[in-house]
Amino acid sequence: MKVLVTGATGFIGRQVVHRLREAGAELRLASRHPERLGPGQDAMRMPDVDAPTAAFLALARGVTDVVHCAGLNNDEGNATEADFRAANAELSARLAQAAAEQASGRFIQLSSIRAVIGARVSATIDEDTIPDPQCAYGRSKREAEIRVLDAYASHGRSDATVLRLPPVYGTGMQGNLATLMRMADTGLPLPTGALTGTRSLLSAQSTAGAIWHLLSLSGRLRPIHVASDVPPVSIADIVDAFRDGFGRPTRLMAVPAGPLRIAAILLGKRTSWDSLTASQICDPSLLVSEGWLPETGTLERLAEIARLGDAQSPPLR
Structure with a gap:
């Protein structure tokens, strides 16, 4: 198994890299700041959304699986709807198209409960909750979900899944x-x-554990998963x-x-x-039923x- 982790220098990406290394996976790391990854890494610069298709194909070439952590977070106060859509939906779609053509394994798309509900809504969220995003960030994450799953479906594949996250806490949280x-x-x-x-909250370590669970799970993946600490x-x-x-x-x-x-x-x-x-x-009942242990x-x-x-x-x- 060789896993491409995008956003490898980010808050969640760093935890994912640590967890996958512990599990013995070979890694390729992609970041907008690859110089922060240190020497001796299989590291590449994350392509811009308007980069040539060849850049995305090169990123996915030779890996079995992809964990896509890169994106624009909702704490970017000056970001516009177009910024969110480019960084979250368009970039995810282009990477998924390249991965569906070349990577033989799974694609894990990190998403957010903001793809489903707004910050002011009281609700219980599971995999069947009807999406109703109410902010630019949430709309971009929902579009990313749709386009990643569609990219894999267009290649006759069902080995992509979306992992929706509540607020994640840990070292470096914002x-x-x-x-x-x-x-x-x-x-x-x-x-x-x-x-x-x-x-519901989720620790960064548990997020990484849920990702490894989805990568190593036997059988067919469900298209949507929800993770959280309990209670x-x-x-x-x-x-x-x-x-x-x-x-x-x-x-x-x-x-x-x-x-x-x-x-x-x-x-x-x-x-x-x-x-x-x-x-x-x-x-998180679905993940728990599959053997994942929440924090x-x-x-x-x-x-x-x-x-x-x-x-x-x-x-x-």
């Missing part, structure tokens, strides 16, 4: 989880009424775990949601309020991240 961690580090009292949402955790518990890691008191005030919601609306923060209070739960110590891991100071916390916005 986005909303890092913002919550920074908020927890202030030590300011926080109202429980604003932290009522329940979320889901409340946003209040996430903040509490971070504060425990920082050695700070919890300082959660018992303030009811009603007055806070009204204040958020009056201040023009309705979107942020809805995002904080939404419950988004991922059901069960989410809050302990979050506390350890805070203790070690491993997150890259962006400014609050």
